[in-house]
Amino acid sequence: MTDLQCNTVDATRDKVLLVDDDQNLLESLVRLLRPEHEVFTARNGDEALGVLVACGPFTVVVSDLKMPGMDGIELLSRISRTSPDTVRVLLTGHADLQAAIDATNLGYVYRFLTKPCPPEVLRLEIAAACRHAALLRDQRELLSLKRCKVLLEGVVLGFSALVEARDSYLAGHQQRVTRLALAIGQKLDMTEAELETLRIAGLLHDIGKVYVPADFLSRPGLLRQEELSVVQMHPEVGYEILKHLDQDWPVAVIIRQHHERMDGSGYPQGLSGRFIVQSARILAVADVVDAMCSHRPYRQSLGLASALEEIEKNKGRLYDERVVDVCLDLFRNQGYSLAEQPENT
Numbered sequence: 001m002t003d004l005q006c007n008t009v010d011a012t013r014d015k016v017l018l019v020d021d022d023q024n025l026l027e028s029l030v031r032l033l034r035p036e037h038e039v040f041t042a043r044n045g046d047e048a049l050g051v052l053v054a055c056g057p058f059t060v061v062v063s064d065l066k067m068p069g070m071d072g073i074e075l076l077s078r079i080s081r082t083s084p085d086t087v088r089v090l091l092t093g094h095a096d097l098q099a100a101i102d103a104t105n106l107g108y109v110y111r112f113l114t115k116p117c118p119p120e121v122l123r124l125e126i127a128a129a130c131r132h133a134a135l136l137r138d139q140r141e142l143l144s145l146k147r148c149k150v151l152l153e154g155v156v157l158g159f160s161a162l163v164e165a166r167d168s169y170l171a172g173h174q175q176r177v178t179r180l181a182l183a184i185g186q187k188l189d190m191t192e193a194e195l196e197t198l199r200i201a202g203l204l205h206d207i208g209k210v211y212v213p214a215d216f217l218s219r220p221g222l223l224r225q226e227e228l229s230v231v232q233m234h235p236e237v238g239y240e241i242l243k244h245l246d247q248d249w250p251v252a253v254i255i256r257q258h259h260e261r262m263d264g265s266g267y268p269q270g271l272s273g274r275f276i277v278q279s280a281r282i283l284a285v286a287d288v289v290d291a292m293c294s295h296r297p298y299r300q301s302l303g304l305a306s307a308l309e310e311i312e313k314n315k316g317r318l319y320d321e322r323v324v325d326v327c328l329d330l331f332r333n334q335g336y337s338l339a340e341q342p343e344n345t
């Protein structure tokens with residue numbers, strides 16, 4: 001089948017498969033290319049397909065056109081279906097130029113070279129094919145990342161809407177909190193990555209409320225202590241739901257801590273000061289401001305002035321001092337307003 005039996009010397013190098021029924025030519029090409037690539041050989045189309053299955057994937061396949069049995073175009077057209085990322089190069093005589101052009105136009109062949117091809121030209125062409133393959137891989141990865149991002153955005157917005165659908169008083173809350181939290185984060189010079197994490201955490205910060213009976217969320221009047229305990233489990237439940245996300249992406253931790261307070265009086269862990277991550281301290285302030293400005297089943301909106309008074313009064317005790325200062329500055333000096341602000345605030 002192949003004289004190398006898939007013994008890859010260096011997995012970081014590109015694998016090149018040479019297919020030709022001329023054994024002497026194959027040997028000279030192997031000597032030429034082996035310093036730069038992992039080189040495999042096959043003497044006909046069937047053997048090449050076997051090598052592809054056993055030793056693939058290959059970065060480049062170079063095939064002679066005229067071979068006994070399956071010809072080079074048939075071989076490369078099959079490879080284009082089974083291994084579309086493999087760059088396919090055809091070696092052809094002058095008499096078969098039209099067939100090579102047709103195969104190129106059909107997408108079976110990336111490039112064709114006419115025989116006799118000087119070794120140095122072939123070496124440069126294979127190097128160019130490897131670069132082309134790397135470019136294709138990068139483009140594919142980028143596309144895949146973009147698709148993941150779109151998918152993630154849809155999932156995040158879907159879950160965000162799911163929580164809010166169970167509690168009419170929460171409508172738009174997570175979006176408004178996110179917007180305010182991001183405005184604060186930007187003023188605090190957070191990095192793009194930190195802001196993106198904060199954005200996702202903001203949109204999902206109350207996801208744990210899916211665990212809370214809808215009746216608790218919409219009932220007018222204050223909850224009994226045991227009911228309040230259930231409601232107060234939502235940061236922990238949110239953490240449990242999202243804790244399997246990438247550790248470098250601490251969305252779950254931020255959500256778990258968004259009801260913690262600087263003096264340790266918050267929940268669920270009673271963390272204080274620097275043990276609360278910065279994004280959670282920001283969410284806490286944005287959450288309180290928006291919650292106080294919103295109607296609740298047990299009270300009307302308390303208004304923006306009261307909300308700002310609340311964070312100012314408890315600056316440094318319950319809420320992070322710098323976060324409060326930035327938030328107050330946004331509202332009082334920068335003209336910031338909450339989206340969908342209630343009329344009576």
Ligand SMILES: [Fe+2]
Nearest residue numbers: 205206258259
């Ligand atoms: Fe919450």
